[in-house]
Amino acid sequence: MHGFVREFVEACRSSDLAGVRAALDEDVFAVVDGRGPVYGATAVTALVGALLCGRPDTSLTVESVNGADGLALWRAGRALVVVAVDAEAALITALWIVVSPAKLRGWQRP
């Protein structure tokens, strides 16, 4: 597992948005399924902060998503969000964010 995804998760868990931002490339983009692209570290930090970090009754974990370290946000054994992560030079360059329950059927844990 790459350290920077772990660091990203730990910062996010404690709602440390400066720490979240530090894991992102300046030119990072996030694409939300069915919604749209968000571009740049400031905007992506805001999106991630609201979507993934410090939400009550949830847990954020590092998962193997499409062959690389990614993220999943869980509530009661069900994944609410799964994120595939692209990285270069130990910085996150892209987040591919899927929230549609129809696309997360394979992501249930007891």
Next chain:
Amino acid sequence: MTDLEDAAAVFAGLRPRLFGIAYRMLSSATEAEDLVQDVWLRWQTTDRSRVENPGAFLATTTTRLAINELQSARKRRETYIGPWLPEPVDTSADPYLGAEREEALAFASLMLMEKLSANERAAYVLREAFDYPYAQIADILQSTEPAVRQLVSRAKKHMTGEQRTTVAPAAQKELLTTFLAAARTGDLGELERLLTAGVSSISDGNGAIRVARRPVAGSERVAKFYSALSSWYWEGVEISFVTTNGQTSAVLRRAGNLEGVMTVIASADGIEQILWMANQDKIAPLVSLQGGHKAG
């Protein structure tokens, strides 16, 4: 062991590989699962005594069904609201998802493969991820070895060409400014000239600005879209430019308020992609998990 038990054991051994092919073709675990199930039904009713090589037979069946399925899946995805993303797949138990290599599995790769023809995609997946010999891919696709080599080479060019951008920073900036000028005046001919045949335009829409919520694809449609927009969108919009890491973006403001940011990704052939991103204030609606999603 009965004949059927034997058939089941053979199939179970090959299942991860078949799923890996189907997922890479369809970008959907649900659709790949259904397809592999369909292959299993066919395998049960096949005269297996006449099948010399079950692995080759099942990979062929899976690939051919996936090529058909991809064509109807693409029609469904055209009506998806907003940009369409693949279904993420858990690879903790099997990092390459049944393949020899990790190729054609990352989201960026799956997104790029959406632009390949179904045959190009199959040839690329079988060659690059599963390391099939060209001759075998030719059998699977009912084609010839030289034709398959060409499919794979075209696909690779597309995949690497877009991942490692593109043109010199000055050329990208020039294309962006020329594009904006043509978009403002709605010059259809000039717009089409600037765009590559496979161009796509992605905007987040979000209901806040009246723009397309789903990607617009193809030079003719994209040119028409921006041409139609020209009659009302640009009135009072001021443009300034920012450059980060050699990529120039246009910042759009209306009466001093940030309206959005627009940039183009370009290759030697012209504009490959137009990205239109909303003002940060417009991000808020994204984070509602209860948002009205359609299955896709």
